[in-house]
Amino acid sequence: MKKIITAILISIAASANSNAQQSMMQDVSMPYLNKLVETARANYPKFKWSEAKVNVAKANVTRTKISYLDVITASYIYNPRNSVSLYNPAVANTGTSGSGDIRNNNLLQGYQVGVFVNVGVLAQKPLQVRMAKEELNAARYDRDAMNLGLETEVKNRYFNYVQQTNLLRVRTKAVLDAESALTNMKFKFEKGQVSFDSYNQVLMSHANFTQEKVASEAAVLMAKASLEEIIGTDLENVK
Numbered sequence: 001m002k003k004i005i006t007a008i009l010i011s012i013a014a015s016a017n018s019n020a021q022q023s024m025m026q027d028v029s030m031p032y033l034n035k036l037v038e039t040a041r042a043n044y045p046k047f048k049w050s051e052a053k054v055n056v057a058k059a060n061v062t063r064t065k066i067s068y069l070d071v072i073t074a075s076y077i078y079n080p081r082n083s084v085s086l087y088n089p090a091v092a093n094t095g096t097s098g099s100g101d102i103r104n105n106n107l108l109q110g111y112q113v114g115v116f117v118n119v120g121v122l123a124q125k126p127l128q129v130r131m132a133k134e135e136l137n138a139a140r141y142d143r144d145a146m147n148l149g150l151e152t153e154v155k156n157r158y159f160n161y162v163q164q165t166n167l168l169r170v171r172t173k174a175v176l177d178a179e180s181a182l183t184n185m186k187f188k189f190e191k192g193q194v195s196f197d198s199y200n201q202v203l204m205s206h207a208n209f210t211q212e213k214v215a216s217e218a219a220v221l222m223a224k225a226s227l228e229e230i231i232g233t234d235l236e237n238v239k
Contacts, residue, residue: 024166033158035238036231040154043232047150050143057136064125064132154230161223168216175213178206 041047182202189199228234 024162027162027166028159032238033155036158036227037151037154039233039238040150040231041147044150044230045232047143047146050139050146053139054136054143057132057139061129061132061136064129150230154227157223157227157230161220161227164216164219164223168213168220171209171213171216175206175209178202178209182206 182205185194185199185202188194189196224235231238
């Protein structure tokens, strides 16, 4: 009888091992994985933050180039006609005949515009532009590194999810086989054809397989949650 019990247990274990040896590669979908990576790029906060840093750095380069205009200052002075000032000394003498001798510097009358260039600020601009471009490069490097890390992490979590799903399928099949063996053994035990110890061994084996299935179900749920965390949405939303 012990040989029969041992054969039953070996048969169940062999069935589980046979299913475990099946390749999970048939369940790996590269197009679906690429969609997961793109979804993560669109939703993952840290990657969006790295993209924002690049955009800010680009804007800073443009702002720094435009700031070349800051070195130029324009101003104007209005000097009315026939006024007397340090810039426009004028002496006007008129007679009763209506004629007069007017001495006035016409060049310094009316509106006068001046343009000034700050040489010190101008000398600093090339360095500021170069620094802004280097900050843009640094932001791009950070984004590229984040992109590579994000892609690798999505792949790792996806492969783990597929692995756990396959293990659950294997353990579910083992539980079904154990249930079939337990039903057969129970029938024989009730007929008095096997001892309680023999029946109890199959019963414990069924409990162990069931426990492994429950643990595998939890592993699948955790793997799914981990993958959904990084892609920023439910797997059901990724078609």
